[in-house]
Amino acid sequence: MKRIVLAGCLGLLCGCHAQASMTPIDLAAPAAKARVTLERVHRDGAPQTIDGFTLQRFTFEAAASPALTVTSANALADGDELLVQVQNAMPWAVTLTIDIGGANPDQHLHAQVGLPAGPPQTLVIPLHATSPRQMGMQVAPPMPFDDHGRPILLATTMEGRLEPRTVHTLRFGVPAPQAEQTLLFGRVEAVSGQALQREAYTGIVDRYGQAARGQWPGKITSDAALRAAHASERVALDKAKMRVGQDEYGGRLDVQNLTKTGWFHTQKANGRWHLVTPTGHAFFSLGVNAVAADGGRSYVEGREFMFTGLPPRDGEWAAFYGTGDNRSAEQGASQGIGYNHGRWFDFYAANLYRVDGTGWLAAWRTRTLQRLQAWGFNTLGDWSDPALGQAHRLPYTRSINIAGAYANVASGLDYWGRMPDPFDPRFVQATDAAVIKASTGVRDDPWLLGYFADNELAWAGAGAQGRWGLAQGTLAGDAASPAKRAFIAALRKKYVAPETLANAWGIALTSWSALDATGFAAPLPSAAHPAIADDYRAWLRQYADAYFRTVAEAIHRHDPHHLFLGGRFAVNTPEAVAACARYCDVVSFNVYADLPQHGFDAAAMRALDKPVLISEFHFGSDDRGPFGKGVVSVANEAQRGPAYARFLAAAADDPQIVGAHWFQYLDQPVTGRLLDGENSHVGLVGITDIPFGGFVDAVREANRRQR
Structure with a gap:
């Protein structure tokens, strides 16, 4: 590896309006007190003055990890933030990695930022671990931003740990560039009291509720413009054609020989699974999740x-304020989210x-139903306003939200919380109560498509061996755990x-009571001991069977x-999938992938011969306000x-798939939703309730082809 060592300059800070906590290092003017090491990086020409910045060009070679490192025997920084003068000389954005090391070699902070092309700017690096989650949202505002006329690029996520005021190394890298990348660096200084973060x-x-700094087509700047946009849409909706060639539920009239039962049901005909409307017509469920008016909080x-x-907060606007508290949330999704309680605004x-x-x-409900029908949707997906379903213009779904004081099991993922323990009698009671609640007032309604049970349970843990997480988590539970007692009984x-x-x-095991220990470290399966995997598979079958059987029996009972x-x-x-197929009418998958078949085991579902519903999917971008691009971005x-x-199209062409539901109707709030700070542009409509015209047009045409 080519290594070049240069001297670094420690000059005097001039003209800084913040309190300086270190003498700056000037990468454009080498001197003798700091050490600059270049690894597969070379220095190009003399320093240049650009827009008031004095910068030195450095070219990062096409190599595995080219890097520029500044080191010093004494601490380089004694402040809250590092300010780095930098410019990207390429015509595209360059990914820059940052690693900061302290006196203790085990302590590091690291970050990765997208350095946009353009004029010089100041890169701000917080000297502590931080992330947008601490600010109450999952994705930070776009960078750079304008700070009183100067472009500032903040490293919004810093990971790791570093004792305060102990910076000894600062390393800039470009991860595995395929071609040379040229960046310019100038002064590096640490400051306190500037609060640029x-x-x-x-x-x-x-x-x-719109992102204040961005511009895009349809952004609202006045109440008059907001009302005018809605008035224009009302004219278009009034002209929109409703169902043509469909039954009253949205079923297709061109598929023959399906059974009429008076209720939605499933049927396989000519090698293809169908949902079937109460009047006996094929129904491909085109749905939207979270069609509700409370998503802007x-x-x-x-x-x-x-x-x-x-x-x-008073007068006419008081109705749009409320209070909440997510501080006690035991789910991984909410961990580390700041500003997670108190007053909210809708x-x-x-x-x-x-x-x-x-x-x-009332006006929103009327308009929303008109829109969904005009856009070719035929189903209200999960978490939608119950009043929309009761209008009997679109079939709808219900969620069975099982909650109670029953035992639970950690699988190692637990994003939405730990797994319910289906061997606990209190879970059976809670399920019965949840089904009674969900079915009240709708059990005799032919417009109800059906029930989902819970959502995205943690059937597996994370990582390559994650599929065994629920088995290992069961044995790690305390001795009173009903699931653990059932697993040990099966092993005995x-x-x-x-x-x-x-x-x-x-393993070493001299008595059955040794398994009772809380935190028992069950082994991972291995080729040397195939019985471990066999026993874990048997337990996972038993666990999933108990869960889905309990829910199915409660549904059939009520x-x-x-x-x-x-x-x-x-x-x-x-x-888990096999047990679901055994007890459920439809197996639903939330699929975040480019195509539905890339999000579940299609071959396994063909073997199980059960219909599949894609209960969530979406594609997001970050050019319409909210900072996040969703799970799958374009x-x-x-x-x-x-x-x-x-x-x-890929879903409709698959003979196992009977529908696909978009997540979600409304964009998420710019500063994050109450639950977990999600703040992505994935909606059909924006926070001003104005549809994203080009996208909705494409959705309408795609839906029309599948009806």
Whole structure:
């Protein structure tokens, strides 16, 4: 590896309006006190002065890890933030990695930033671990931002740990470039008291809940413009054609010989699975999740500095304020989210009020149903406003949300919480109560498509060996765990003596009581001990069977008419999917991939011969306000429509798939939703309730081809 060592300069800081906490290092003017090491990087020419910055060109070679490192025997930084003068000389964005080391070699901070092409700017590196989650959202505002006329690029996520004021090394790298990349660096200094991290989040949301710094087609700047946009859409909706060639539920009239039962059901005909309407017609479920008017809520308490034009908390706007508290959430999704309690404001509902006054909710419901039908949708997906389903214009779904004081099991992922313990009698009671609640008032409604049970349960853990997480987590539970007692009972029945199990698993086990220990470290399967995998598979089958059987029996007991639509798998095991297929009418998967078949085991589902519903999918971008691109992103807004069309066509062409539901109706709030700070542009409509025209046009055409 080529290594070049240069001297670094320690000059005097001039003209900085913040308190300086170190003498700056000037990478454009070498001197003798700091050490600059170049690894597969070379220095190009003399320093240049550009827009008031004095910068030195460095070319990072096409290599595995070219890097520029500054080191010093003494601490380089004694401040809150590092400021680095930098410019990307390439005509494209370059990924820059940053690694900061302290006196303790085990302590490091590291980050990765996208360095955009353009003029010189100041890169701000917080000297502590931080992320947008601490600011109450999952994705940070776009960078750079303008700080009183100077471009600032903040490293919004710093990972690791570093004792304060102990920076000894600073390493800049470009990860495995395929061609030479030229960057310019100037002065590096540490400062305190400048609070540029807070500045990056200041004033990022306008009075309508839109991102304040960006511009895009359809962005609203006045109440008059908001009302005019809605008035224009009303004219178009009034002209929209409703169902043609469909039955009253949205079923196709061109598929013959299906059974009429008076309820939605499933049927296989000519090698293809169908959902079938109560009148006996094929129904490909084109749905939208979370069609509700309460999706625009975001915490404002404690971070009022992020918002411009928040309405007063009293008078006519009081109805759009509320309070909440997510501090006790035991799910991984909410961990590390700051500003997670206190007062919130509902930007979406406030905008609906600006358009329609005190009758905004009824007007929204009418408009939303018109839209969904005009756009070719025929189903209200999970978490939608119950009143929309009761209007009997679109078939709808219900969610069985099982909750109670029953035992649970950790699988190692636990993103939405630990797994319910289906061997606990209290879980059976909670399931019965949840089904009674979900089916009340709808068990005799033919417009109800069916029920989902829970959502994205943690059937597996993370990583290559994650599929065994639920088995290992069961044995790690305490001695009173009903699931653990059931697993140990199954092992005792098979092996009889603890020594036999010990030999089969390759572990030390002198008594069955040793398994009772909380935190028991169950072994991972290995080729040397195949019995471990066999026993874990058997347990995963038993566990999944108990869960889905309990839910199915409760549904059949309280509502014999409607479909059990599965558990909306995000992660799964073959055993869980097989159990779902055994007890459910439809197996549902939340698929975040380019095509539906890339998000579940299609071959396994063909073997199980059970219909599949894609209960969530989406494609997002970051050019319409919210900072996040969703789980599956595309380059820009124009690409969302083609991505939707490809996904839907692949779903409709698959004889196992009986529908696909988009997540979600409304964009997420710029500063994050209440639950977990998600803040992505994945909606059909924006926070001002204005549809994203080009995308909706593409969705309408794609839906039309599948009806």
